[in-house]
Amino acid sequence: MAAAGGGVAGLMNPLPTLLIIPTGIACEQGGFAGDALPAARLLAAASGCLISHPNVLNGASLYWSDQRIHYVEGWALDGFARGDWRLSPCRRQRIGVLFDAAIEANLLLRHQQVLDAARATLGLDIGPVLISDGPLGVSLSQGSSGSSWGSLKHPDRLLQAGEKLKAAGATAIAVVARFPDEPDSSELQAYRCGVGVDALAGAEAIISHLLVRQLGIPCAHAPALAALPLLNELDPRAAAEELGHTFLPCVLVGLSRAPNLQPAINPWQSGELSIDQVGAVVVPAAAMGGETLLEAIKRCIPVIAVQSNSSLMNVSAAALGFEALEAPLWQVETYCEAAGLVVALREGLNPGSLYRPLPIANKP
Amino acid sequence: MNESKNEYKKLVELKLIAIQVDFELPRQQWLNDPAGACRHALSAHGEPLRWAITAAELRADLQWLQLEAVLLV
Numbered sequence: 001m002a003a004a005g006g007g008v009a010g011l012m013n014p015l016p017t018l019l020i021i022p023t024g025i026a027c028e029q030g031g032f033a034g035d036a037l038p039a040a041r042l043l044a045a046a047s048g049c050l051i052s053h054p055n056v057l058n059g060a061s062l063y064w065s066d067q068r069i070h071y072v073e074g075w076a077l078d079g080f081a082r083g084d085w086r087l088s089p090c091r092r093q094r095i096g097v098l099f100d101a102a103i104e105a106n107l108l109l110r111h112q113q114v115l116d117a118a119r120a121t122l123g124l125d126i127g128p129v130l131i132s133d134g135p136l137g138v139s140l141s142q143g144s145s146g147s148s149w150g151s152l153k154h155p156d157r158l159l160q161a162g163e164k165l166k167a168a169g170a171t172a173i174a175v176v177a178r179f180p181d182e183p184d185s186s187e188l189q190a191y192r193c194g195v196g197v198d199a200l201a202g203a204e205a206i207i208s209h210l211l212v213r214q215l216g217i218p219c220a221h222a223p224a225l226a227a228l229p230l231l232n233e234l235d236p237r238a239a240a241e242e243l244g245h246t247f248l249p250c251v252l253v254g255l256s257r258a259p260n261l262q263p264a265i266n267p268w269q270s271g272e273l274s275i276d277q278v279g280a281v282v283v284p285a286a287a288m289g290g291e292t293l294l295e296a297i298k299r300c301i302p303v304i305a306v307q308s309n310s311s312l313m314n315v316s317a318a319a320l321g322f323e324a325l326e327a328p329l330w331q332v333e334t335y336c337e338a339a340g341l342v343v344a345l346r347e348g349l350n351p352g353s354l355y356r357p358l359p360i361a362n363k364p
Numbered sequence: 365m366n367e368s369k370n371e372y373k374k375l376v377e378l379k380l381i382a383i384q385v386d387f388e389l390p391r392q393q394w395l396n397d398p399a400g401a402c403r404h405a406l407s408a409h410g411e412p413l414r415w416a417i418t419a420a421e422l423r424a425d426l427q428w429l430q431l432e433a434v435l436l437v
Contacts, residue, residue, distance in 0.1 A: 022416060074414075082399070143432040144384055145418035151434065155378045202414075206380065206434055209413050289417025289431075294399035319420040320398070321391055321427055 009348025014048030015279035023055035024148030024201030027311040032237035034059020039335035044068040046339040059240040063250035071254035075209035081295035087259035087273040096170025102135035102178035110245040118252045128168040132157045150203020172218040172255040179223040194235030218258035222247040289315040302328040304338045386430040394427040410435030
C-alpha cells in the first residue's frame with residue numbers, strides 16, 4: 001500500500017515531513033529561542049525524516065544535531081516547496097563566515113572564538129572568514145500586523161561578501177550582522193518575560209533569504225548583540241539566548257550538515273528529497289499564510305494544523321477557504337497529537353479511522 | 365568580463381522595500397494556486413523576498429487577502 005508521500009508504508013520507511021513555524025509572529029512554541037526544538041525532535045522521531053528551518057532549530061548556544069532533521073533556510077524551503085529545488089544530503093559543509101564590519105572589536109573576538117571552539121570541540125569545517133566592506137546597516141521594524149520585519153541599508157555589501165566566500169570555497173555561509181541594541185525597550189523586556197514578538201527575527205530572515213537567493217547554497221544568520229543584564233524573571237523559552245555571548249553555535253551546527261540545494265533541472269541523484277516525497281506538513285493552525293504551506297496545499301500534501309500554537313496571526317484554514325478543499329487537513333490540539341497523526345500516515349493508516357464518531361460510508 | 369560587471373551593477377543597485385497590499389480574487393482562482401496568486405499580486409511592486417498573508421476573509425465567491433512583504437526593487 002502506498003503511503004502519502006509516495007513511499008512504502010511502515011515504520012521502517014521515513015515519511016518526509018515539513019515542520020513550519022513562521023518567524024517573528026510571536027508563536028507560543030517557536031517564537032523564542034529554539035523553543036520548538038522539542039516538537040521538532042518528536043516529529044523527527046515520528047516521521048523518520050523532518051525538514052525544518054532555522055527559526056525552529058536554532059537555540060543560540062543550544063542545538064540538537066539529528067541526522068533525521070534537515071536544516072533548510074526559509075527561502076530555500078519555499079523553493080523546495082515550489083519544486084524549484086531538491087535537497088541533496090551532505091556529509092560535511094565547509095562553512096564560510098561573514099562578519100558585519102559594524103561589529104566592534106571585543107564582540108568580534110567573541111564570535112571568532114566561537115569559530116575556534118566549533119573547530120576544536122565539534123570538529124566542524126570552518127572557513128574562509130570575511131568581514132564585509134562596510135557596515136550592513138541592519139534596521140528593525142514591525143508590520144501593521146505586529147509581526148517582526150526589518151531591512152538592510154547595504155544589501156550589496158552582504159551579497160558581494162557572500163560571493164567572495166563562495167568563490168573561496170565555502171559551501172555554506174554563516175553570517176553575523178550587528179543588530180541594534182535596545183536594552184531598555186519595552187518590547188525586549190516583554191519578550192524576555194515570554195510575551196510578544198522576537199524583534200530580530202524579521203531582519204534575520206531578510207539577510208539569509210538574500211544570500212540564499214543570490215548564492216544557491218545553505219546560509220543562516222546569527223545576530224551580534226551586546227550581552228544583556230541578568231533578569232530573574234527570564235522566561236525559559238528565551239533563556240537559550242542568554243547563555244553566552246553569541247548566537248552562532250547553533251547556526252554552525254545546523255549548517256555543518258545542511259542539505260545542498262539542487263536545482264530541479266539537474267539530473268536526479270540517489271538520496272535526494274523532492275517536494276513530491278513529502279507526506280505531511282505541520283503548521284500552526286492560525287498561521288497558514290506562508291508560501292511553503294500554500295504550495296503544499298496546492299499539491300494536496302496532508303496538512304496538520306496545530307491549534308495550541310497561537311500567535312499574532314489569525315490566518316486559519318477557514319479564513320483561507322481551505323476547508324472546502326479535498327486535500328487532507330487535520331486540526332489537532334498539540335504537537336503530541338500531530339506526531340501521532342504523522343505515525344499514522346507513515347504506517348499507512350487513514351487517520352480518520354482513529355476519530356469518533358465514525359461516519360457511515362457512502363453506499364453506491 | 366562584461367557579464368561580471370553587469371552582475372556587480374545589479375548588486376549595488378539592489379534596494380529593499382516593505383509594503384502591505386490587499387486584494388480579492390475569485391475563490392476558485394485562489395484555490396487553484398494560492399501561492400502563485402500572492403506572488404502575482406506582489407510582482408507588480410517588485411520581486412518578493414519575504415512575504416506572508418497576515419489577514420484573510422471569505423467574501424461570498426471572493427477571497428480577500430492582506431499581505432505584508434519585503435520586496436527587491
